[in-house]
Amino acid sequence: MKAMILAAGRGERMRPLTDAMPKPLLKVAGKSLIVWHIENLVRAGIHELVINHAYLGELIEKSLGDGQLLRANIQYSSEVKALETAGGIANALPLLGENIFAVVNGDIFCDYDFSLLIQHAIAMQANNDNAHLVLVKNPIQHPSGDFGLQQQRATNKSPKFTFSGIGIYRPSLFANIQRGSTARLAPLLQAQIDLDKVSAEKHKSLWADVGTPQRLAELDKQMRTLHNMP
DSSP states (O other), rough: OOEEOOOOOGGGGGGTTTTSGGGGOEEETTTTTTHHHHHHHHHTTOOEEEEEEOTHHHHHHHHTTGGGGGGGGEEEOSSOOOOHHHHHHHHTTTHOOOEEEEEEEETHHHHHHHHHHHHHHHHHSSSSSSSEEEEEEOOOOOOOOOOOOOHTTTTTTOOBBBEEEHHHEEEGTTTTTTTTTOHHHHHHHHHHHTTOOOEEOOOEEEEOOOOSSSHHHHHHHHHHHHTOOO
């Protein structure tokens, strides 16, 4: 199974930290956000990775190289300008191949067990779903949430949870997006949800949207305490 890490965003809310560094290279407990993801993916048995980039993308390539030091095989999908999530995925399809693949936002932090995605991919091969999403409790900055869980949607009383930025998808979901064009993921997913072709689960442990310097500092403190680091 291949995985794509989304790393093309400008990170405007993280300025001035992102004036000279792409957001995924910002560090938590001495390790960049994107390296945390790579290590967790490799630990789960997912070694074939695709990383898209736009803003200061050369720094990401310089930092990670081909991924061998992290026991991964990394390919890069370069974008002249950030193409939004669905556009970035569509642009990278030639690298992602024809099988179901995982996608992880590069600017989140979580302790989700990525090996579960492999299990969900096997389940998707046996049904007609086009996507599986990992949802989380709504954070303070996003109280209205994004999507509901499949079993709850059937009752039309589904509470909405926040999309974690972690999911698995069939390549055909992005086949109609022209490579190099800008496209958002949320409308694409909502259309598939309306067709009942999306499953979901709720991750109840650690997850953070590292969207501001304050959140980054709080997460860094939390992880240093957890790992007994000064």
